[in-house]
Amino acid sequence: MALTLQDVAKIANLARLDLTDEQMAQYQEQLSAILEYAEVLNELDLTGIEPTSHAVAQQNVMREDVERPSLPIESVLYNAAKTALNQFQIQAVLDEA
């Protein structure tokens, strides 16, 4: 299936990627080629076939809900670009009004 430039722009926005016009054109071509290659899967009859999401099926693994030590706050924040008041700091996402 051939993707349009609009498709590429929509995917990029969903993935929070900012692409240049040149990248848009390049990914339009390359992703279309990969998706076309994947069309070989359409020749299979998959009626009644269950999906496999993990190679080794496991049930939910539960543990006792008991307190355990966690990382010290300075370790958790160490790699952050900006912190304030022992928290990660980001730009405002809501209008102040």
Place this chain on the structure above:
Amino acid sequence: MDLTKLTLTELRDTLRSGETTSVAATEAMLDRIVEVDNDIKSYLTITDELALEQAQAADKRREQGESSPLLGVPIAVKDIISTIGVQTTAGSKILEGFVPPYDAFVVQQLKEAGAVILGKTNTDEFAMGSSTENSAYVVTRNPWDQTRVPGGSSGGSAAAVSAQMAYAALGTDTGGSVRQPASFCGVVGLRPTYGRVSRWGVIAFASSLDQVGPFGRTVADTTALFQVVAGHDPRDSTSLNVPVPDYEAALTGDIKGLRVGVPKEYFIEGIDSEVETAVRIAIAQLESLGAEIVEISLPHTQYALPVYYLIAPAEASANLARYDGTRFGPRAEGKDMIDSVKKTRALFGPEVIRRIMLGTYALSAGYYDEYYGRALKVRTLIKNDFITAFEKVDVIATPTSPTTAFKIGAKTDDPLSMYLADIFTLSLNLSASCGVSLPCGFDNKGLPIGLQLIGNTLQEETILNTAFAYEQSTSWHQQIALNAQTSG
């Protein structure tokens, strides 16, 4: 004694007999890195001071009577595996400067065993690639021919072991990223069964496929490292809570009566004729060692590549959503939050962007069933192929990759042709099998060829012993890369 020439198991014996020390072996490795890694570029970070401290501690432990198998043995770790206090980049600019606050499970295991960590090895960005050329930092060169790639994504680890810059190394294998570089670099590489080794602390690429695997110059070396990292870890909910066998004890070299399956779908048009010949001779060698050769079919093999390139990018697009500049990595400031995130994510390289885009599309509303949903169903068929095959055989023998190492730059403009380098390795990642690649010859350019042995779920003992039997009856593993440059 030239310590760099020793295999891991030879070093272990030498350490145990007191003929050398961990400090001496570590210094020999660090000198070797200085000598050849300017050319090969297998390491992103060399932790020389930490390594010497660990070596001194190991020598002290030995003086106090300890003798555990990896005590004092210098090892390299792929830079996608978290190491406390040591920068871990996953080969990406988006993690430049990231210093993990904890060790991955496998690193904890290494440290507990007394191993020495020499440094962090180069990788394709987030392990996405088959040549290590997608690293945002440096291009690693194949020790057998420096104009060629070492394979990937664990190309740094494979090259380091091949060029005697580590006695063994850890990589990760999501679609073949341990076995394919092992094949290209003429070393042994194991992809364990999914869940055999904890993924805790390993930077995620495709969570249903990722698995840590060891490299060594010999089967015994690879097994010794695997022994230490295998095991249950409650912090990875997909970690299998089953006992770890004594893998080294399983290396008897006896494969009489072993049933070896040869799948016709792996000997196809496009495979290099020298690779095919070498692998067929290796299979005949297994027969002469007492194995029974059985022709089998894995009928859905041709669908594995498109299935993999829908599932792995889909999982990657979700896993890599966390790189938004908030908790780790550099942050670019834009006009608002979303703009900042987009500007920060411009630090991803082209292959990572390609896979995030592909995965986002495969999971997006209106296309989920057509792409991701369909891929999961075909994954069932591929998994069933292996289940059926392992009712008839104990081991499946194939080439590891259709070609030997290709030239640097040869496939960078054509993503699909790069993906084909993994065509023989990625099926088993979609199933619950395990696989090992080991040297089985050289082509007319002197480049190593790899034999892949695939085993059923948790049958690592079987494939390692088969590999061991083959290795003991051949001399490929005794050929050493960069031999001419080694000081005597």
